[in-house]
Amino acid sequence: MLRRDPTYKRVRAGGRDITGRGTYWLADDHLLVVREEGFHERYRRFYLRDIHALVISHTRTGMVINIVLGAVAAFCVFGALTSTPFALISFLLVVAAIAALFLAINVLLGPTCECVMRTAVQTERLPGIGRLRGARKLSAALVKAAGELQRDIPVGAAPPPLPGAPVPVARPPSGFAPVPPLPIRHYHGRAHAIAFTLMLVDSALVLGYALLEYKAIEYLNMALTLVELGFIVAAIVKQQGTDMAAPVRRVLWTTVIYYALGMVAAFVLAIYIGISSGDEVDIENLRPSSHIALFTLYVVSSGYLLAAGLIGWSALIRFRRAQPGATSSASVPGSGKAVDSAPSPVKPSIPQQVPPLPPTDALN
Amino acid sequence: MNAQPLSCPRCHSALGGGLPELCALRRCPACNAGLEVAAFPALFHHGEQGRAGESTQAEGEAACFYHPTKRAAIPCDACGKFLCALCDMEVSGRHYCPTCLESGGKKGKIKTLERARTRHDYVVMSLVLGSVFFWPLAVVLCPVALGLTVKNWSAPPSLVANTKLRLGICAVLAALLLCASAAFWIGLARSN
Numbered sequence: 001m002l003r004r005d006p007t008y009k010r011v012r013a014g015g016r017d018i019t020g021r022g023t024y025w026l027a028d029d030h031l032l033v034v035r036e037e038g039f040h041e042r043y044r045r046f047y048l049r050d051i052h053a054l055v056i057s058h059t060r061t062g063m064v065i066n067i068v069l070g071a072v073a074a075f076c077v078f079g080a081l082t083s084t085p086f087a088l089i090s091f092l093l094v095v096a097a098i099a100a101l102f103l104a105i106n107v108l109l110g111p112t113c114e115c116v117m118r119t120a121v122q123t124e125r126l127p128g129i130g131r132l133r134g135a136r137k138l139s140a141a142l143v144k145a146a147g148e149l150q151r152d153i154p155v156g157a158a159p160p161p162l163p164g165a166p167v168p169v170a171r172p173p174s175g176f177a178p179v180p181p182l183p184i185r186h187y188h189g190r191a192h193a194i195a196f197t198l199m200l201v202d203s204a205l206v207l208g209y210a211l212l213e214y215k216a217i218e219y220l221n222m223a224l225t226l227v228e229l230g231f232i233v234a235a236i237v238k239q240q241g242t243d244m245a246a247p248v249r250r251v252l253w254t255t256v257i258y259y260a261l262g263m264v265a266a267f268v269l270a271i272y273i274g275i276s277s278g279d280e281v282d283i284e285n286l287r288p289s290s291h292i293a294l295f296t297l298y299v300v301s302s303g304y305l306l307a308a309g310l311i312g313w314s315a316l317i318r319f320r321r322a323q324p325g326a327t328s329s330a331s332v333p334g335s336g337k338a339v340d341s342a343p344s345p346v347k348p349s350i351p352q353q354v355p356p357l358p359p360t361d362a363l364n
Numbered sequence: 365m366n367a368q369p370l371s372c373p374r375c376h377s378a379l380g381g382g383l384p385e386l387c388a389l390r391r392c393p394a395c396n397a398g399l400e401v402a403a404f405p406a407l408f409h410h411g412e413q414g415r416a417g418e419s420t421q422a423e424g425e426a427a428c429f430y431h432p433t434k435r436a437a438i439p440c441d442a443c444g445k446f447l448c449a450l451c452d453m454e455v456s457g458r459h460y461c462p463t464c465l466e467s468g469g470k471k472g473k474i475k476t477l478e479r480a481r482t483r484h485d486y487v488v489m490s491l492v493l494g495s496v497f498f499w500p501l502a503v504v505l506c507p508v509a510l511g512l513t514v515k516n517w518s519a520p521p522s523l524v525a526n527t528k529l530r531l532g533i534c535a536v537l538a539a540l541l542l543c544a545s546a547a548f549w550i551g552l553a554r555s556n
Binding site: 001023034036038039040041042044051053056057058059116118125135136139146150151153 | 397399400403481523
């Protein structure tokens, strides 16, 4: 077994796709790709000195799956909120919960991609690498291992730029240039801000309904929750591969988990109240005052949404202030002091390892 | 230099530029798809020509088994035949002639040339699962699973999974299912 073989080190990049499973093992001089297809296990070795390039191409499959699952979940929740038969509501909520679970798993797995290995004589699509995270792990492992082995290979002159390709300013320096790390995009969107604002408004509505029990507030609350969930999903999708601060991400994910657990808790509670109260309570027209546990659930919900909204906004403001060029962190003219001295929640930018290119006039 | 330039996996348009330019590429210039390239110096390396076998110089000089006019450079590590530089196949530090390389790869003697193995544990597992879902057939499927377990116990195992452990678990399950199935059929026969 390769796991017990000290010559091989597993690269946790592969996974399962429609046709089978791929696992990646790095030795001193080669990369072993093990592909499980049906009742067979096929091996492919790529010698590190022969590897020319690893190309990762982003795909939109993950985003399409997210949209479809999100639409199914939202449609089922909306259907459950507007239906009256208890059996139908239960069925729709179960379907919504399953769709939400798969959506959460898909979002957790990250964006999708296609990975291609190029050698001198072949261009191979790598099996089992469907997610960007895994592809980047493999890329990092190869950059380290193959880069070390190919250090002594002299780099020839670069080919002339092709039409449509970005025109390089200067020729690359001869000798091995370390491959730069993969970039992290800067986040510019407003989805987080809208989601946190909606959480605060939703908190007030939930508390208002728990205390006043007006039908109008209930309907408004349902509609707002749907919109809020949509913005939370949009924010989670948009923050992937960006420099968005970890506390902001944590608040969003905690809220998703909270909603999933809250849905299950409400469902279980409704069944419990229905069984324990018998004919005393109309199960199809439950109100917060119907049962003390239900009232408590509403109050806890309101409290959570208030806390999550405030914490999220606070983390978002800190993230924005820490950005270079933010007005609050700029020096105040005449004072010589920086206005904001809050610690940056953003990861420091990774230094560019490629040596600076000589100025254009130096080449002429 | 490669005959073909590096290309985008989606639109297959060529990606130009040197090593830093390729590594700094974030989008395909043609289809605008997100792209991340880890390029290595070998991409720009002018490969050396393969060695040609040297011609024999004098009468009685050791010649290649496959090319009598070429000078022998090295013996085959498997069969001992003399080989010229052209016929010498080096795999993991050992030298083979083309015949030994082919037969060694097929028989799995040269480990680094092995390209596939059968997952006997998956086969047995499928039979056990089949006998769970189609339980009336368990009386047939379970003995087959047990027979395959015994037959393939010493077969080359999987490189990534503990084949023997899986085979053992499947054999125990198959035996239990066989007992349960046999008890069911015997009971049914007695009640009738």
